[in-house]
Amino acid sequence: MANNYETLVLLSPELAEEDRKGILTSLTDIVDREGGSMVETDDWGMRQLAYPVEKQTRGYYVRLVYDAPGALVAELERNIRITDGIFKFMTVKLAA
Secondary structure (H helix, E strand, O other): OOEEEEEEEEEOOOOOHHHHHHHHHHHHHHHHHOOOEEEEEEEEEEEEEEEEEOOEEEEEEEEEEEEEOHHHHHHHHHHHHOOOOEEEEEEEEOOO
C-alpha cells in the first residue's frame, strides 16, 4: 500500500547549481529504485532563515512529493542524513 509523502529539504546556500541538481537527482532516483513514484518536485529557491543553521542565514528549499511504501521513506531519510550539503529535512505523510 503506497501512501503520499512530502519531504522538505533545506540545502546549503553554498552549493553550486549542478551540485544541487545532483543531490535532487539522487533523491528522486532512490524513490524510483525503491518502488515509489515522484508526484512533484517544488523548487522554492533561496530563502532567508528564521535562525542561523550551521552559521548560514539563508538556505535553499526544495519540496518533494511522492507516492511510496513506508520502507522507502526510511531509506530516503537514511540517504539524506549521509549526504553533504543537506542541512535539515522533514518528511510528513499527506492525508489520502
